[in-house]
Amino acid sequence: MTKLQLFWGNYKKFPGHAVCKIGILFLLTLLLNLTGYAQQVEIRGKILDEGSKLSVIGATIKLKGLPGGAVSNVDGDFQVNVKALPVTLLVSNIGYKYQEIDVYEAEPITIFLAEDQNRLSSVVVVGYGTQKRSELTGSVSSLPVDKLKQAGPSFESALQGAISGVQVTQTSGAPGSGVSIRIRGGNSITGGNDPLYVIDGFPIYNNSNESNAGALNSQAINPLSSINPGDIESVDVLKDASATAIYGSRGANGVVIITTKKGKAGVNKVTYDGSLGVQTASKKIDLLNAKEWATLKNDARANSGKAPLFSAAQLDSLGSAGTDWQSAALRSATIQNHNLSFTGGNEKTHYSISTGYLKQDGILIGTDFSRFSSRVSLDSKISNKFTVGINLNGSKSDASQASFGNVQGVGDNILSILYMPPTVPIRTKTGAYTFASPYESAVANPIATLNLATNLNTNYRLLGTIYGEYKIIEGLKAKVLFGTDILANKQNRYLPSSLYEGASVGGIATVGSKFTNRWLNENTLTYNKTFSDVHNVEALVGLTQESSKSEGVIASSQGFINDILQYNDLYSGSTTNKSYSSYSGYSLLSYLGRVNYNYKQTYFLTASVRRDGTSRLGVNSKWGNFPSAAIAWKVNKESFFQPLSETVSNLKLRFGAGKTGNSEIVPYQSLSLLSVYSYPTGSGTTTNAGYAPARVANPDLKWETTAQYDGGIDLGLFKDRINLIFDAYYKKTTDLLLDVQLPYTSGFASAYENYGSVENKGIELGLNTENFKGKFGWNTNVIFSLNRNKVLSLGNGLQSYVVTLSGTNTAAIVQVGQPLGSFYGYKADGVFKSTDNISTTPRIDQTGTKPGDVRYKDISGPNGKPDGIISQAYDRALIGNAQPKFTFGFTNNFTYAHFDLSVSLSGSIGNKIYSNILQQLQLTTGFQNGIKGLTDHWTAANENAQYPRANENVPTTPNSDLYVYDGSYVRLKNISFGYNFPKRIVAKLKISNLRLYVSAQNLKTWTSYKGYDPEVNYYEGNSALQGIDYSAYPTAKTVTGGLSVTF
């Protein structure tokens, strides 16, 4: 505390302060000179922020119907002189609501300005510039500031339910893991579908490969988790083509613009923000207990002609006891977050310095995530014409991760927790960990793995931009910006020999690192001028260039005599595994231009074009052009509209169209590159290196192009107390960058070609109402998004293909006329009854089918009609899809005196889930544990059972509609309750603002889905495999308490 006061004290000695004061004095003198000759009544006042009670500098005070006015100074003070009272003051400032105040007496007044939630008059950040929201022609949404405060460890989750047209799906509950974001649906089948992020002007495609050296069996860490949400000032989402076309070849998936906090003149603030919370698993999957499982095991063996494994006495002694593996693996975990920031500046120089620390333990034992971040933002007007600035974000994050995917031949931690039979103890009688399941399914002891295996993932990131801006003549500015983004990833893995996963190799250690360096240069000229008072023109031209390279290395050895050294000395391993190094790079060169024109703030026109050249595509098609145009008409500005203006404060009609691109494929896909195909020599353990092409060249490979049309209405009623934004859009993506299947006779499986098309169309609505204002305030925010996705063609005459992974058909199909994320499988038709004549009924297993087995519908056959056989080729059908009918968000903010309460719901309705995990947990083989109720399986005495008969001979079940679930949910995403201490109390402590709050995330989810969480996305970025649930890290519900204090 003393230190902070010192800082505050020291500030007064800043030379800039003096300069600033002189400036204000000059301004005041000027004003006095203008008005000094008249008979005067002096009005003095102070302008404060209603929330923080800090002075508002630079607010404009005008007099209604009279000349003259003033600007508030560094302390928020102002003074105007009028001839006579009463008078009406018109007070306005960017970011605040406009106010009219009637003044009857010449006494000092205090005016509280409220932050403008609707932000209509506020500025939004668009590509290569800013624009007033009221002048926008395109579809741009801003994340409400309060949502950003509720973001938690990563800002992306704050977008969920907060912005219409943006679908956010969490891919895993693991700390530091990513979310998938789709703006107005997914356009691409094999290319990337994530939006482009622009952080302080630096365009970044969030590529999780860059934070994944490849040494771990873990989910990739989300590279954006390196950004501290506490450092973010604003998030603006560009949705339609007229807004995104300025990003050309990377604009097709939408653009998310992130601006970090900047200092403001005059207000020197020291803010500490800290919170502490507890996370618990929001749900456990109900599984069989020991006795139930042992009974199932016996039943399955009996149906396969084997003796029971458990005697009646053993069954009784098991009771409901046994190991609850989920409880053993899950815990309540703490999360703490601290941010300290210093912001301020004077007229010429603004600064913002901050540092943050996040520590999040995972709800799964042995997992955690921590992040240390620091940031500097500085800009200075070094002359009247020249401004320089720098933004620098540095962070380090460390994650201890759970095993994911296939690890040395067995399933990952989550699967093991669910599959491990409850009769298996965590530790043997000797106290050592049980090695593995002794039953048929290979399951390693997950508790041993979580505790003993090491999966460390560290990311360092430095993201910085430096710029200079020069005012050549009035209205014409040149700006040069250089930026760099450096990502360093280090991964360490050790599987000790005491674990099932490490036993066969005597312990295995792997280290990997990846270093990515991207640089950017942007040069823009902007021209801003109003002609004849009515023609407002803003023009932009620019050239940008960008280049990125990424280098990786992985080394590994195995066979350690003990576990002391872990991954720190690969040389100690008795066998050195192959090591790898890799290189990947791309570059982009672009020319861009944009014109914004409006006539009397009533008719608006925007046109932009970008020409992009990329290294990623074929030699014959490196360059592409991406134009757009949009118009808007602000109807309420028309004179004929005046009679309605009391009711309708804003009415704007917008229409825009444009072309954007996507080239998010792995580099070098247009080339014929050779791969190493080695072969042993037959002498010792030596090998020969063989080389052969892995791909056939496609010199014509070009952009994926999305044409988008958007029409929208902005409506404000009752002085903008009700605001509605409605948009309807149509997007058609053609020349898909499809990894087109080739006839295998070519010697190649596939090649990237431009084939096929996909459409997305939808509507989105945002409604903001201010229901009450005053001491009791209540505002409501509703967002609604509806998107319909359809594959129009796949090229090559292909009508559909079933997505296969690792040689297995998944339950997903890509089919012309259907949306992406369609599920495909058999249709179940109950089970065979004892009375059924099985030999005459269509069935999959011609010989082994018995009563109690699942019946499937005979849909078709070689001749187009049912053929009496259930076959893969003819009897699978569409069984649902992962696309929601609509998604929504519903937020209510209440304030009463110093208290505030915010309640946010978000939801997704009509989407289906294909649950691979519930499919596995419904196996009646007795090889692994299953879902509660599986004991209610078919027997001759129980013909109406819920599940088919227990049977060892069906160790797998075909993909069918039995495992398609309704994925609709409504989630209480956030509740937060806060108290702002009255200024008169905290002022004694020299505190300008003190706030205490408690908040809860994911407190309750209403869904019928029985898995961990209805938000599923096992195959993250793969748009053909949406809505599939498999091994998902359980979601946490979090309760945190915190305080925010500003000096």
Next chain:
Amino acid sequence: MKKISIYLLIVLVSLGFSSCVKLTEDPRSNISSGQFYNNPADANSAVVSIYNALSHNTSGDHASIYNRLFTLAISMSTDDHIAGPRATNPDVRSLAALTQSASNDRYSQLWKQHYDGINRANIAIDRIPEIQGDTATTNRLVHEARFLRALLYFNLVRLWGDVPLVLHETTSLANLDVARAPAADVYTQILSDLKDAEKLPVKFTGVNSFRVTSGAAKALELNIYVTRKQWADAISKYNEIKNGGFGYDLFSNYADVFNTATKNGKEHIFSVQYIADGAGNLTGTGNTNIREIISAPIQLNGADADAPHPSLLASFNSKDLRYGVTFYTSLVSPFDGALKSFTPHFKKYFDPASGKNLLNSGVNVPVLRYVESVLFYAEAVNESQGAVSEAYDAINKVRTRAGLPNLTAGLSQDQFRDSVYVERRHEFVYEDIRWFDLIRTKRLVSELKKYADKVNVSEKNYLLAIPQHELSLNPKLTQNPGWE
């Protein structure tokens, strides 16, 4: 100040507006086609990549042709195999039950991996002759490539009948649809390739011992003649192999066929090579033979997915020494030192040196064994002359090594033929020969119908389904009868 700013700006702007990025791709960690095929070392690498197609999978997801894919795609459907308890893949289980469809992924993979190898062979055959330098070496490399192309086409033509005959490298995305060529034309090409491959050296040693030889070319020709019932050609080819100075013979101990110490020995005419380099991978991308762990029982932490059919176990004579080499029923677990007993599991690819790491088998997979030439000879003699003494001598040579008495004298031609078939079944367990035997001798349906779990077999199974994947992509292809 102002002047400095202006100069700074001019410098920055001129710097900025001059582009310094290049849009050409620079894939540094990969070689591109244009940089390669320049010298004999490149030529050698091109040929090594064809061998790799036999032993290593190319897509990262699958077993490779001789590293279990044959077992999955064809052997699983025979009366030698069942799908073990940990074989949970629906495609694999449907193959074991003969309920597979044309979309079965194992069929697609088998087809694909053959054509992958053929494309690599075509590259070698097209490009190596243009390489300047040591022509003796480059010519030899082309002969190796032609042998491997012949082997791959021989597999294809036996399994699918008429197949697309692609003889040149794929260099562009145009004209990739190729129609099926008549089987006779495919055989003509195979024999022409093998005639060329007969020019290969008689023997390779040391770091070249993985390569194919002229003996391998002849042994493959023998197989073709027997398959096509050209008995006289078969007999004369056998004599070339026996008397051609190759030094082939049977190991006296059957176990030595699968012993890492005796790999590439006198009985091995051509084997696919594996080494225990500790870097095995279940998907078959490593250099180890994955069938050790695939066939090992749960009790040894094996994958327990390839398991013997009860009829195979029952058919063995109790004195047959091959039984103990082929199967095991107990082992001291390297994990806890306890003796584990289990039902009979395949042992052929078990490498005792692998210890705890069952993914570290260095046992080779034989493709052409001299013993097969001997049995082909017995079969060819019997077919052309009846059960004469030359036929008896040949089969008894094999039986003697197996610890079995000589075959009963005086058998009829039919009885002798059946005896050869039985001998072949017991000699080549888990070597993926049974399916080829059943189809070439037209006994597939009659043999499999004997067993309840294989009754779904039908006439259509004599040819595999053309993969649905290919049919949908290549309009020039037609499906085999019964699979439409």
